[in-house]
Every structure is written in structure tokens, then in C-alpha cells.
Amino acid sequence: MGNKILVVDDEENIVKLVSYNLEQEGYEIITANEGKEALAKIEQENPDLMILDLMLPKVDGFDICRKVRKDGNTNNLPIIILSAKEEEIDKILGLELGADDYVTKPFSPRELIARVKAVLRRVDYTADEEKQEVLKTGAVELDLKKHQVRINDKEINLTPKEFELLSILIKHPGQVFSRDNLLGEIWDYNYHGDTRTVDVHVRRLRKKISEYSEQKHIITVRGVGYKFKED
Known part of the structure; x- marks a missing residue:
């Protein structure tokens, strides 16, 4: 049996459609139809990935994301939102x-x-990458094997995508990556959205780093993309 995936949606036909197609690919599927049940399944089943609707009874998808990311036991759980909410906000x-x-x-x-x-491929690759390599520049230390980031000797919690983004930038200090480059490197498929996805992740990563360091590490190169500034 392959990776365990939690499918969370209150529409039974969506749950059946997603579950059937993923099971055909060899994944083990568990399901939940509302928010409280989803949180319980995360704790009980320890899934490898969650597909999450936003408009759920009892606890909505936004609150589930908040709870998962704040919990040290689940903050690395990959989440794909599957929602009828299509507004940019x-x-x-x-x-x-x-x-x-x-x-x-x-x-x-x-x-x-x-x-x-x-x-899942990107998460697995990051977890197995480069045996015991630790990347360090100034106050920022990134342990690729343990999947940990420390700034000024304080550990910060990053999502898998944030960790990938930081690791790519810190491995190539001073090199400018375009938004399209980062989409290809991190999302690893022909992304159908736009490059604002990268901007959102950069903004969130910067905010977390700024809580532990006054220095601006991720620099915007206007009209081009982003780079990591060496100390």
C-alpha cells in the first residue's frame, strides 16, 4: 500500500470521486466529512498528505490549516486545498x-x-536529501536531514514548501531565481495557476524569519525574482 491520504469534504460524491481515483494509483485513503472528524483522523491515522475542502461543518478548512500548522506533531503535514472558493483572496x-x-x-x-x-515526491526528496548536510550562513542554519531551520540558535517551524523554498535559495546565495524557476523547482509540475503562489510563500517565509532575525535575508530583485543574501 502506498502513502496514506486523508480526504476531507462534506460532499459525498467528491469524497468518492477523489478516493476512487487515488486508490487506483495505489494510495491508502481515509476520509472525513466535517472538521472535527478531520482533526481526530489526523491525530489517529497520521496521514502522509491531506486533501482539504474549505467549506466544512463544525470546523472549517481555514481553521484546520491553522491548527495543523501550530501543532508541532503535524506542522509538516502536506496540505492540498480542494475548494469551490475560487476568489483570489x-x-x-x-x-x-x-x-x-x-x-x-x-x-x-x-x-x-x-x-x-x-x-509527495518533493517531501520525500527533501527528507532523504544529502545525508547529514547542514547549510549555514550567518544566523541561519538549515539541517537538510532533520528538516530543521534554526535562526540565532532558535528553531522555527516551516511548512514543507517553505522549507524547500528556503533550501533552494540558501544553497545558491546571491543567485537570482525567477518566479517561474521556483514554481518549476518546488511544485514540480506544469502549474496552472500564476506566480503569485511564489510571492505568497516568500512573504510568509520572510515573516517567520523576521521573528528571529532583524536582517533581511530574502531579497526581491525587481522584475526578475528572489535571491538569498549572504551575511
Whole structure:
């Protein structure tokens, strides 16, 4: 049996459609139809990835994202939001709260599967990457094996996508990466959205870093992209 995926949606037909297609790919599927049940399943089942609707009874998807990212036991759980909410503000808020990807309904099952595979592949690669290598520049220390980031000797919690973003930038200090480059490197598929996804993740990463360091580490190169500033 492959990775365990939690599908959370209050529409039974969506749950059946997503579950069937993922099971055909060899994934183990568990389901929840409302927010409290989803939080309980996360604790009980320890899934490898969650596909999450936003408009849920009892506890909505936004609150689930907040709770998952604040909990030290679950803050690394990859989350793909699958929602009928297609306004830009909803997408940005979902990403701000720590979702790794955002898919709008109606959706293509094949595209959703591709995104699931991409997220899991990137998480697995990061976890196995470069044995015991520790990257350090000034106050920022990134442990690739332990998947930990410390700034001024204080550990900060990053989502898988934030960790990937920081690791790419810190491995190539001074090198400018375009938004398209970062989409290709981190999301690892032909992304159908736009490069604002990168901007949201950069903004969220900067905010977390700024809580522990006064120095501006991730620099915007106007009209081009982003780079990591060496100390």
C-alpha cells in the first residue's frame, strides 16, 4: 500500500470521486466529512498528505490549516486545498495559512493526482536529501536531514514548501531565481495557476524569519525574482 491520504469534504460524491481515483494509483485513503472528524483522523491515522475542502461543518478548512500548522506533531503535514472558493483572496489566505497547493472545483482528477504526486515526491526528496548536510550562513542554519531551520540558535517551524523554498535559495546565495524557476523547482509540475503562489510563500517565509532575525535575508530583485543574501 502506498502513502496514506486523508480526504476531507462534506460532499459525498467528491469524497468518492477523489478516493476512487487515488486508490487506483495505489494510495491508502481515509476520509472525513466535517472538521472535527478531520482533526481526530489526523491525530489517529497520521496521514502522509491531506486533501482539504474549505467549506466544512463544525470546523472549517481555514481553521484546520491553522491548527495543523501550530501543532508541532503535524506542522509538516502536506496540505492540498480542494475548494469551490475560487476568489483570489481565498487562495492567498489558504496559502498564507500553510497549504502547499490550492485546486479549485470543478477539477480534473488527473490534475489532482499529478499535484498529489508532486507534493509527495518533493517531501520525500527533501527528507532523504544529502545525508547529514547542514547549510549555514550567518544566523541561519538549515539541517537538510532533520528538516530543521534554526535562526540565532532558535528553531522555527516551516511548512514543507517553505522549507524547500528556503533550501533552494540558501544553497545558491546571491543567485537570482525567477518566479517561474521556483514554481518549476518546488511544485514540480506544469502549474496552472500564476506566480503569485511564489510571492505568497516568500512573504510568509520572510515573516517567520523576521521573528528571529532583524536582517533581511530574502531579497526581491525587481522584475526578475528572489535571491538569498549572504551575511
